[in-house]
Amino acid sequence: MVERASPLGSDFRPGSYGDFANGAEVTILELDRAGIVEATAWPGQEKALCEALAGACNLRLSAGSGNGAANREGVCAFNIGPGRFLVSGPRETLAGQLESAVPDTIGTVTDLSHGRTVLGIEGPKAEWVLAKLFALDFASAAFPVHSGCATAHHEIAVQIQRRGEKRFELYVSRSFARSFANTLRRAAEDVGYTIK
Amino acid sequence: MLIDCPHCGPRDLAEFSYQGDATRTRPDPASTDTQAWLDYVYNRPNPAGRHREYWQHTGGCRAHLVVERDTLTHEIHAVAPVRGNAKSGDAA
Numbered sequence: 001m002v003e004r005a006s007p008l009g010s011d012f013r014p015g016s017y018g019d020f021a022n023g024a025e026v027t028i029l030e031l032d033r034a035g036i037v038e039a040t041a042w043p044g045q046e047k048a049l050c051e052a053l054a055g056a057c058n059l060r061l062s063a064g065s066g067n068g069a070a071n072r073e074g075v076c077a078f079n080i081g082p083g084r085f086l087v088s089g090p091r092e093t094l095a096g097q098l099e100s101a102v103p104d105t106i107g108t109v110t111d112l113s114h115g116r117t118v119l120g121i122e123g124p125k126a127e128w129v130l131a132k133l134f135a136l137d138f139a140s141a142a143f144p145v146h147s148g149c150a151t152a153h154h155e156i157a158v159q160i161q162r163r164g165e166k167r168f169e170l171y172v173s174r175s176f177a178r179s180f181a182n183t184l185r186r187a188a189e190d191v192g193y194t195i196k
Numbered sequence: 197m198l199i200d201c202p203h204c205g206p207r208d209l210a211e212f213s214y215q216g217d218a219t220r221t222r223p224d225p226a227s228t229d230t231q232a233w234l235d236y237v238y239n240r241p242n243p244a245g246r247h248r249e250y251w252q253h254t255g256g257c258r259a260h261l262v263v264e265r266d267t268l269t270h271e272i273h274a275v276a277p278v279r280g281n282a283k284s285g286d287a288a
Contacts, residue, residue: 043279065203065257081257082203082277135208149204152211152255 006030007117007177012195017185020192026123028184029196031169035094036116041083041107049107053077053085056101061085068146068161076169078148078161083107086148086159086171088118117177119184122167125191130160130168132187140165156180197270202277203257211255218248218262218282244268250278 008030016024041049046063054061059069061077068078075089095111102109121129127138133153137143148161159171172180197209217240223232244267251261260278
Protein backbone atom coordinates (compact mmCIF):
# COMPACT_ATOMS: atom_id res chain seq x y z
CA MET A 1 0.00 0.00 0.00
CA VAL A 2 1.26 3.46 -0.86
CA GLU A 3 2.38 5.41 2.19
CA ARG A 4 0.09 8.34 2.78
CA ALA A 5 1.78 11.75 2.83
CA SER A 6 0.66 14.48 5.19
CA PRO A 7 -1.07 17.38 3.43
CA LEU A 8 -0.09 19.80 6.20
CA GLY A 9 3.14 20.98 4.67
CA SER A 10 6.69 21.41 5.88
CA ASP A 11 5.89 24.18 8.36
CA PHE A 12 3.68 21.87 10.46
CA ARG A 13 6.68 20.89 12.56
CA PRO A 14 6.96 19.82 16.20
CA GLY A 15 7.61 22.69 18.55
CA SER A 16 5.92 25.38 20.60
CA TYR A 17 4.40 28.42 18.95
CA GLY A 18 2.43 31.55 19.77
CA ASP A 19 2.37 32.99 23.27
CA PHE A 20 3.80 30.00 25.17
CA ALA A 21 5.93 31.97 27.63
CA ASN A 22 3.77 30.65 30.49
CA GLY A 23 3.39 27.21 28.95
CA ALA A 24 1.43 26.14 25.88
CA GLU A 25 -2.19 25.51 26.79
CA VAL A 26 -3.14 23.35 23.82
CA THR A 27 -1.47 20.68 21.75
CA ILE A 28 -2.25 20.32 18.05
CA LEU A 29 -1.39 17.13 16.23
CA GLU A 30 -2.13 15.25 13.06
CA LEU A 31 -3.63 11.88 13.88
CA ASP A 32 -2.80 8.76 11.94
CA ARG A 33 -6.14 7.21 11.02
CA ALA A 34 -5.58 4.57 8.37
CA GLY A 35 -9.29 3.94 7.91
CA ILE A 36 -11.94 6.67 7.63
CA VAL A 37 -15.37 5.59 6.43
CA GLU A 38 -18.79 7.18 6.08
CA ALA A 39 -21.79 4.88 6.48
CA THR A 40 -25.25 6.03 5.47
CA ALA A 41 -28.58 4.33 6.05
CA TRP A 42 -31.49 4.23 3.66
CA PRO A 43 -34.61 5.90 5.09
CA GLY A 44 -36.05 3.73 7.83
CA GLN A 45 -32.82 1.73 8.22
CA GLU A 46 -31.07 4.06 10.67
CA LYS A 47 -31.34 1.73 13.64
CA ALA A 48 -30.26 -1.30 11.60
CA LEU A 49 -27.18 0.59 10.36
CA CYS A 50 -26.32 1.62 13.86
CA GLU A 51 -26.54 -1.97 15.06
CA ALA A 52 -24.46 -3.21 12.12
CA LEU A 53 -21.71 -0.66 12.83
CA ALA A 54 -21.79 -1.34 16.56
CA GLY A 55 -21.52 -5.09 15.97
CA ALA A 56 -18.73 -4.85 13.39
CA CYS A 57 -16.60 -2.41 15.41
CA ASN A 58 -17.48 -3.51 18.93
CA LEU A 59 -18.91 -0.09 19.75
CA ARG A 60 -21.72 0.93 22.08
CA LEU A 61 -23.27 3.10 19.43
CA SER A 62 -26.81 4.44 19.39
CA ALA A 63 -28.71 6.25 16.65
CA GLY A 64 -29.58 9.89 17.13
CA SER A 65 -28.15 13.31 16.56
CA GLY A 66 -24.53 13.64 17.59
CA ASN A 67 -24.25 10.28 19.34
CA GLY A 68 -20.86 8.65 19.23
CA ALA A 69 -18.70 5.95 20.73
CA ALA A 70 -15.15 4.64 20.77
CA ASN A 71 -13.54 1.33 21.65
CA ARG A 72 -10.20 0.35 23.16
CA GLU A 73 -8.72 -0.56 19.77
CA GLY A 74 -8.99 3.07 18.68
CA VAL A 75 -12.06 2.72 16.46
CA CYS A 76 -14.50 5.58 16.93
CA ALA A 77 -17.77 6.59 15.32
CA PHE A 78 -20.20 9.45 15.58
CA ASN A 79 -23.37 10.65 13.96
CA ILE A 80 -22.92 13.41 11.36
CA GLY A 81 -26.42 13.58 9.91
CA PRO A 82 -29.74 11.76 9.68
CA GLY A 83 -28.72 8.11 9.33
CA ARG A 84 -25.08 8.99 8.67
CA PHE A 85 -22.03 8.00 10.71
CA LEU A 86 -18.35 8.76 10.36
CA VAL A 87 -16.24 5.82 11.50
CA SER A 88 -12.46 5.83 11.80
CA GLY A 89 -9.80 3.52 13.07
CA PRO A 90 -6.15 2.54 12.96
CA ARG A 91 -6.51 -0.17 10.29
CA GLU A 92 -6.83 0.27 6.53
CA THR A 93 -9.14 -2.73 6.47
CA LEU A 94 -11.93 -0.74 8.16
CA ALA A 95 -13.79 0.03 4.92
CA GLY A 96 -13.81 -3.61 3.84
CA GLN A 97 -14.89 -4.68 7.29
CA LEU A 98 -17.86 -2.30 7.22
CA GLU A 99 -18.80 -3.17 3.64
CA SER A 100 -19.16 -6.76 4.80
CA ALA A 101 -21.19 -5.74 7.84
CA VAL A 102 -23.60 -3.35 6.09
CA PRO A 103 -25.71 -5.07 3.41
CA ASP A 104 -27.04 -3.06 0.46
CA THR A 105 -30.52 -3.26 1.92
CA ILE A 106 -29.44 -1.21 4.97
CA GLY A 107 -27.25 1.47 3.48
CA THR A 108 -23.99 2.42 1.84
CA VAL A 109 -20.37 2.53 2.94
CA THR A 110 -17.92 5.03 1.44
CA ASP A 111 -14.19 4.82 2.04
CA LEU A 112 -12.87 8.33 2.79
CA SER A 113 -9.48 7.20 4.11
CA HIS A 114 -7.53 9.12 1.48
CA GLY A 115 -9.92 12.05 1.43
CA ARG A 116 -9.79 13.24 5.04
CA THR A 117 -7.15 14.44 7.45
CA VAL A 118 -7.71 14.17 11.19
CA LEU A 119 -6.38 16.90 13.45
CA GLY A 120 -6.38 16.62 17.22
CA ILE A 121 -6.47 19.49 19.66
CA GLU A 122 -6.14 18.91 23.37
CA GLY A 123 -5.43 20.90 26.47
CA PRO A 124 -7.17 23.15 28.95
CA LYS A 125 -7.92 25.79 26.30
CA ALA A 126 -9.12 23.45 23.54
CA GLU A 127 -12.75 24.56 23.96
CA TRP A 128 -11.66 28.20 23.95
CA VAL A 129 -9.75 27.82 20.68
CA LEU A 130 -12.53 25.90 18.92
CA ALA A 131 -15.15 28.38 20.08
CA LYS A 132 -13.31 31.04 18.08
CA LEU A 133 -13.84 29.07 14.88
CA PHE A 134 -17.27 27.50 15.25
CA ALA A 135 -20.59 28.87 16.52
CA LEU A 136 -21.15 25.81 18.71
CA ASP A 137 -21.38 25.16 22.44
CA PHE A 138 -18.30 23.10 23.29
CA ALA A 139 -19.06 22.88 27.03
CA SER A 140 -19.04 19.24 28.08
CA ALA A 141 -22.68 19.43 29.19
CA ALA A 142 -23.74 20.30 25.64
CA PHE A 143 -20.98 18.38 23.85
CA PRO A 144 -20.22 15.27 25.94
CA VAL A 145 -17.30 12.90 25.42
CA HIS A 146 -17.65 10.77 22.23
CA SER A 147 -20.43 12.94 20.83
CA GLY A 148 -19.81 14.71 17.56
CA CYS A 149 -21.26 16.97 14.94
CA ALA A 150 -20.85 18.15 11.39
CA THR A 151 -20.20 21.83 10.98
CA ALA A 152 -18.17 24.21 8.84
CA HIS A 153 -15.63 26.96 9.23
CA HIS A 154 -16.50 29.36 6.44
CA GLU A 155 -16.76 26.97 3.46
CA ILE A 156 -14.56 24.23 4.94
CA ALA A 157 -16.65 21.33 6.20
CA VAL A 158 -15.37 19.96 9.50
CA GLN A 159 -16.64 17.00 11.51
CA ILE A 160 -15.78 17.21 15.19
CA GLN A 161 -15.79 14.50 17.83
CA ARG A 162 -15.01 15.04 21.49
CA ARG A 163 -12.66 12.26 22.59
CA GLY A 164 -11.95 13.44 26.12
CA GLU A 165 -12.76 16.23 28.54
CA LYS A 166 -10.05 18.35 26.97
CA ARG A 167 -9.57 16.62 23.63
CA PHE A 168 -11.29 17.03 20.28
CA GLU A 169 -10.67 15.44 16.89
CA LEU A 170 -11.44 17.32 13.70
CA TYR A 171 -11.97 15.65 10.31
CA VAL A 172 -11.23 17.91 7.35
CA SER A 173 -11.05 17.25 3.62
CA ARG A 174 -7.39 16.67 2.74
CA SER A 175 -7.38 19.39 0.11
CA PHE A 176 -8.42 21.96 2.75
CA ALA A 177 -6.39 20.49 5.60
CA ARG A 178 -3.35 22.75 5.32
CA SER A 179 -5.46 25.88 5.16
CA PHE A 180 -7.60 24.75 8.07
CA ALA A 181 -4.58 23.71 10.15
CA ASN A 182 -3.12 27.19 9.64
CA THR A 183 -6.42 28.72 10.79
CA LEU A 184 -6.44 26.48 13.85
CA ARG A 185 -2.85 27.43 14.66
CA ARG A 186 -3.67 31.11 14.31
CA ALA A 187 -6.64 30.70 16.67
CA ALA A 188 -4.38 29.02 19.24
CA GLU A 189 -1.62 31.63 19.18
CA ASP A 190 -2.91 33.64 22.15
CA VAL A 191 -2.91 30.61 24.46
CA GLY A 192 0.30 29.12 23.11
CA TYR A 193 0.32 25.75 21.38
CA THR A 194 2.59 22.82 20.86
CA ILE A 195 2.67 20.73 17.71
CA LYS A 196 3.47 17.10 18.31
CA MET B 197 -29.94 34.51 12.13
CA LEU B 198 -30.22 31.01 13.55
CA ILE B 199 -32.04 28.14 11.88
CA ASP B 200 -33.15 25.35 14.18
CA CYS B 201 -32.15 22.28 12.17
CA PRO B 202 -34.41 19.35 13.15
CA HIS B 203 -31.34 17.10 13.32
CA CYS B 204 -28.55 19.34 14.64
CA GLY B 205 -30.38 21.99 16.65
CA PRO B 206 -29.89 25.75 16.30
CA ARG B 207 -27.06 26.62 13.91
CA ASP B 208 -25.72 29.78 12.37
CA LEU B 209 -27.14 30.91 9.04
CA ALA B 210 -23.66 30.56 7.48
CA GLU B 211 -24.06 26.76 7.59
CA PHE B 212 -27.18 26.82 5.41
CA SER B 213 -27.80 27.32 1.70
CA TYR B 214 -30.99 28.76 0.28
CA GLN B 215 -32.55 26.34 -2.19
CA GLY B 216 -35.56 28.23 -3.47
CA ASP B 217 -39.24 28.90 -3.11
CA ALA B 218 -41.14 26.01 -1.53
CA THR B 219 -44.57 27.22 -2.56
CA ARG B 220 -44.26 26.35 -6.24
CA THR B 221 -46.14 23.41 -7.73
CA ARG B 222 -44.53 21.70 -10.67
CA PRO B 223 -46.91 21.37 -13.63
CA ASP B 224 -47.66 17.92 -14.99
CA PRO B 225 -44.48 16.91 -16.91
CA ALA B 226 -46.69 16.09 -19.91
CA SER B 227 -48.22 19.56 -19.86
CA THR B 228 -47.55 21.90 -22.79
CA ASP B 229 -49.10 24.87 -21.01
CA THR B 230 -46.38 27.45 -21.63
CA GLN B 231 -47.76 29.92 -19.13
CA ALA B 232 -47.84 27.29 -16.36
CA TRP B 233 -44.19 26.39 -17.03
CA LEU B 234 -43.20 30.06 -17.24
CA ASP B 235 -44.82 30.69 -13.86
CA TYR B 236 -43.17 27.61 -12.37
CA VAL B 237 -39.67 28.38 -13.63
CA TYR B 238 -39.47 32.17 -13.51
CA ASN B 239 -42.31 33.96 -11.75
CA ARG B 240 -42.11 34.44 -8.00
CA PRO B 241 -44.62 36.32 -5.82
CA ASN B 242 -41.86 37.74 -3.52
CA PRO B 243 -44.19 38.15 -0.53
CA ALA B 244 -43.51 40.55 2.34
CA GLY B 245 -44.15 38.36 5.36
CA ARG B 246 -44.29 34.64 5.98
CA HIS B 247 -42.80 32.51 3.21
CA ARG B 248 -42.08 28.79 2.78
CA GLU B 249 -38.57 28.15 1.49
CA TYR B 250 -36.26 25.22 0.82
CA TRP B 251 -32.93 25.38 2.61
CA GLN B 252 -30.13 22.86 2.92
CA HIS B 253 -27.88 22.43 5.95
CA THR B 254 -24.86 22.23 3.66
CA GLY B 255 -22.34 23.05 6.37
CA GLY B 256 -23.76 20.47 8.76
CA CYS B 257 -25.89 17.36 8.39
CA ARG B 258 -26.72 18.22 4.73
CA ALA B 259 -30.43 17.69 5.32
CA HIS B 260 -32.87 19.45 3.02
CA LEU B 261 -35.33 21.53 4.99
CA VAL B 262 -38.57 23.43 4.56
CA VAL B 263 -38.25 26.70 6.46
CA GLU B 264 -41.11 29.09 7.11
CA ARG B 265 -39.43 32.50 7.38
CA ASP B 266 -40.74 36.02 7.67
CA THR B 267 -39.10 37.95 4.84
CA LEU B 268 -39.56 41.25 6.69
CA THR B 269 -38.15 40.29 10.09
CA HIS B 270 -36.18 37.11 9.26
CA GLU B 271 -38.01 35.42 12.10
CA ILE B 272 -38.09 31.65 11.62
CA HIS B 273 -41.55 30.25 12.38
CA ALA B 274 -41.04 26.58 11.51
CA VAL B 275 -38.37 24.20 10.23
CA ALA B 276 -39.04 20.67 9.04
CA PRO B 277 -37.26 18.05 6.93
CA VAL B 278 -38.28 18.15 3.26
CA ARG B 279 -39.08 14.45 3.40
CA GLY B 280 -42.79 14.34 4.10
CA ASN B 281 -43.19 18.12 3.98
CA ALA B 282 -42.49 19.10 0.35
CA LYS B 283 -45.28 20.24 -1.91
CA SER B 284 -46.72 17.47 -4.01
CA GLY B 285 -44.72 16.92 -7.20
CA ASP B 286 -41.88 19.19 -6.15
CA ALA B 287 -38.63 18.84 -4.26
CA ALA B 288 -35.66 20.96 -3.35
